[in-house]
Amino acid sequence: MKRRLEPGRLVIASHNKGKIPEIAALLGPYGMDIVSAGELDVPEPEETGTSFAANAELKARFSADLTGLPALADDSGLCVEALDGDPGIFSARWAGSGKDFGRAMELVERNLAAKGPEAGRDAHFVCALSLCWPDGHIVTVEGRVDGHLVWPPRGDKGFGYDPVFQPWHHDITFGEMDPDRKHAMSHRADAFRKLVAAVF
Structure with missing residues (x-):
């Protein structure tokens, strides 16, 4: 049975200052009161999973257990084909x-x-997103965006590897892209669309 996430306090299980505002912007329309794990002094668990989904679930469970609140965790990264996914x-x-x-x-x-x-x-x-309730119920979805790498890095927007990643059919990098435009098409946005369909 599908479980809905009711409006209220939601822990973002991350200490990454770049991710928090992106996630808060994507959750804006759903009445969530966002607080980060860092603000609640929840430590970062060791990421021992062998996949994005496994690490997202590990982080979400850890924060939900420690706070007694629903927790949303993101595990994301850059995969380069020529480097065997590294x-x-x-x-x-x-x-x-x-x-x-x-x-x-x-x-x-x-x-x-x-x-x-x-x-x-x-x-x-x-981007893998896991939403865990305090009772252990968990929903995990995964999003993806394809492109190619440029060098040297371009742009000072975004965070992480954004300045070297140029999505297909675009002539600028995520680092040069207006945040709203990036949020509409990123791997995180793709995962959020799936999460929204599942729990909102």
């Missing part, structure tokens, strides 16, 4: 403990360069 679920870890995505983008570019010019630059972003 950085994938390790996208944040490639940025190091200082969350330096300039370094992470350079690492992707270096690894691509080592493959040679015939490697190709196709890539996609994946």
